[in-house]
Amino acid sequence: MKKHNFSAGPSILPQEVFQEAAESLVNYNNSGLSILEISHRSQMFIDIMDEAVALVKKLLVLPDNYHPIFLSGGATSQFYMTAMNFLNEDETAAYIDTGVWSVKAIKDGGLYGNIVQAASSEDENYAYIPKSINVTAEAKYLHLTTNNTIYGTQFHEIPTVDIPIVADMSSDIFSRKLDIEKYGVIYAGAQKNTGAAGTTLVIIREDMLKMVKRELPVMLKYENHIKKNSALNTPPVFPIYVSLLNLRWLDRFGGVEAIRKLNEAKAALIYQEIDRNSLFIGNVKTEDRSIMNATFNLKDQSLTADFLAACDAADIVGIKGHRLSGGFRASMYNALKLENVQALVDVMAQFEADRN
Numbered sequence: 004m005k006k007h008n009f010s011a012g013p014s015i016l017p018q019e020v021f022q023e024a025a026e027s028l029v030n031y032n033n034s035g036l037s038i039l040e041i042s043h044r045s046q047m048f049i050d051i052m053d054e055a056v057a058l059v060k061k062l063l064v065l066p067d068n069y070h071p072i073f074l075s076g077g078a079t080s081q082f083y084m085t086a087m088n089f090l091n092e093d094e095t096a097a098y099i100d101t102g103v104w105s106v107k108a109i110k111d112g113g114l115y116g117n118i119v120q121a122a123s124s125e126d127e128n129y130a131y132i133p134k135s136i137n138v139t140a141e142a143k144y145l146h147l148t149t150n151n152t153i154y155g156t157q158f159h160e161i162p163t164v165d166i167p168i169v170a171d172m173s174s175d176i177f178s179r180k181l182d183i184e185k186y187g188v189i190y191a192g193a194q195k196n197t198g199a200a201g202t203t204l205v206i207i208r209e210d211m212l213k214m215v216k217r218e219l220p221v222m223l224k225y226e227n228h229i230k231k232n233s234a235l236n237t238p239p240v241f242p243i244y245v246s247l248l249n250l251r252w253l254d255r256f257g258g259v260e261a262i263r264k265l266n267e268a269k270a271a272l273i274y275q276e277i278d279r280n281s282l283f284i285g286n287v288k289t290e291d292r293s294i295m296n297a298t299f300n301l302k303d304q305s306l307t308a309d310f311l312a313a314c315d316a317a318d319i320v321g322i323k324g325h326r327l328s329g330g331f332r333a334s335m336y337n338a339l340k341l342e343n344v345q346a347l348v349d350v351m352a353q354f355e356a357d358r359n
């Protein structure tokens with residue numbers, strides 16, 4: 004029986020994507036070849052890449068001066084690649100600190116230029132999104148993490164600044180519409196809303212490509228990947244193909260606006276239960292709650308093991324919170340259905356009823 008998978012990533016994808024991906028491992032598109040043995044220079048793969056890029060552009064409504072590329076190395080590699088490509092040594096960039104992933108971006112970014120903190124929510128263990136942002140005049144870009152996977156906070160309003168925003172969108176890309184003009188660069192590890200672990204989607208506005216003077220290794224220069232259609236070297240063929248299958252699914256679903264409605268319905272369902280149920284409490288400030296990752300805890304934490312056992316008995320997996328945030332985390336990425344969230348809500352309600 005298929006489990007209700009609330010994992011934070013790698014995470015659930017639509018069942019039909021798993022099915023199609025599985026078939027391609029044995030016989031890709033009736034070619035008599037597995038997807039794993041086709042050349043990345045073959046027309047078959049060129050078609051996969053072209054369609055994946057076209058779907059990213061369509062779903063996110065990207066103007067022509069934005070270039071989507073599929074890289075490897077995870078979102079973590081983008082923490083240094085962005086600074087290497089956009090910040091000269093004597094220049095400054097502003098970063099918003101909303102938790103572990105931002106801190107890592109700040110640390111690696113600082114190897115290549117001067118980083119100033121534009122805002123931070125560290126004072127309350129990242130349980131909210133800072134509202135007042137202080138961007139110094141000399142900053143070349145503003146880096147932020149749109150959705151904070153570990154803590155369960157999300158920017159519902161992206162700050163308006165007069166410099167390009169460089170956004171780590173790993174855990175909420177394709178979940179809602181974008182105000183694309185605000186962004187110079189967007190990056191996201193694929194293993195949540197895009198596809199399979201092993202590739203990272205990076206979207207770059209053309210004017211960002213000329214920002215630095217330094218020499219870069221061939222693989223670390225974005226411009227080279229754009230020129231070679233993400234096939235500068237052997238790309239992660241299978242994760243890119245899984246991303247294509249998933250983006251096709253999202254397109255059939257009705258795109259990001261249709262999925263936003265579903266995501267909001269799922270989030271409303273779980274947060275209503277967290278607020279209604281006398282045993283539970285939400286971890287973060289109500290107005291900053293993420294629609295992708297709901298974090299919550301038991302008021303009486305001695306019941307934790309019992310609650311996890313109740314979830315396990317109901318085929319609910321991936322609910323244990325990150326060690327830095329504690330408690331529980333329900334990740335509700337695009338492919339998770341309302342009925343999956345209902346299954347969790349039912350367990351929470353039953354858990355309360357059993358103790359009254």
Ligand SMILES: Cc1ncc(COP(=O)(O)O)c(C=O)c1O
Nearest residue numbers: 077078079104152171173174192
């Ligand atoms: C917001 C965010 N940024 C970055 C990362 C790191 O991604 P990767 O493992 O692809 O390097 C994660 C991983 O979960 C994340 O949630």
